Amino acid sequence: MAWTQIFTDKPWLPEPAGEVPLTDTGRPPGLIALRMLLGAITILFMLFFVTFIERSQFQDFHALAGEPWQPFTDSLRLWINTGVLLLASVTLHGAAKTTNRNLAVGLLGGSAFFALLFVLLQVSVWQFLLNLGYGLSANPANSYFYMLTGVHALHIVGGLVALGWVCQRLLAGADTEVALRACATYWHYLFVLWLVLFFMLTRTPETYAMIAAFCGLG
Numbered sequence: 001m002a003w004t005q006i007f008t009d010k011p012w013l014p015e016p017a018g019e020v021p022l023t024d025t026g027r028p029p030g031l032i033a034l035r036m037l038l039g040a041i042t043i044l045f046m047l048f049f050v051t052f053i054e055r056s057q058f059q060d061f062h063a064l065a066g067e068p069w070q071p072f073t074d075s076l077r078l079w080i081n082t083g084v085l086l087l088a089s090v091t092l093h094g095a096a097k098t099t100n101r102n103l104a105v106g107l108l109g110g111s112a113f114f115a116l117l118f119v120l121l122q123v124s125v126w127q128f129l130l131n132l133g134y135g136l137s138a139n140p141a142n143s144y145f146y147m148l149t150g151v152h153a154l155h156i157v158g159g160l161v162a163l164g165w166v167c168q169r170l171l172a173g174a175d176t177e178v179a180l181r182a183c184a185t186y187w188h189y190l191f192v193l194w195l196v197l198f199f200m201l202t203r204t205p206e207t208y209a210m211i212a213a214f215c216g217l218g
Helices: 029-055 076-097 099-129 140-171 177-201 204-216
Strands: none
Touching: 029 140, 029 177, 029 204, 076 099, 076 177, 099 140, 099 177, 140 177
């Protein structure tokens, strides 16, 4: 429906016989539902980020980067995870674009592999922190790291379930064009969200202070 139709419609008048009112937005319902889901996820993480920045200004908050002995001053492990998630996003994008069904199945499998590898690498990062003594309750920064990366990983797992369903339909010969587009959009979103998490969780106390002052949370 064009936006001008909002002002020209006369819903109080009866429709001519045989005509159906135009209410279609032009977008598949699945993609509309996905946009609503991504909007909800965005709001959730924005709330997390606001509380994170506000909490970072307390004296008992010790950032995980900035000094040589802190675990993410050298963030190589997280960069590796970023590369793996990027591969998952790129392969799924290829699956959504190709018209070759067999190639799409292969790319879906590759995307699922990289996504699962990302989750396993995240678990290894958590184990790395625990081995260094950075437990869940030892420091508010630790708690936020486990919580934010854990919630993100849960969304990855949810995406893997969706990928399995799409792959099953693809193998059955069903039309999966819209489903593949939705999965690719979701995967790209999770990759961008991970980049934001990476930035937020590996900053120095000075950077957190600047962000807090800019947002009026200092």
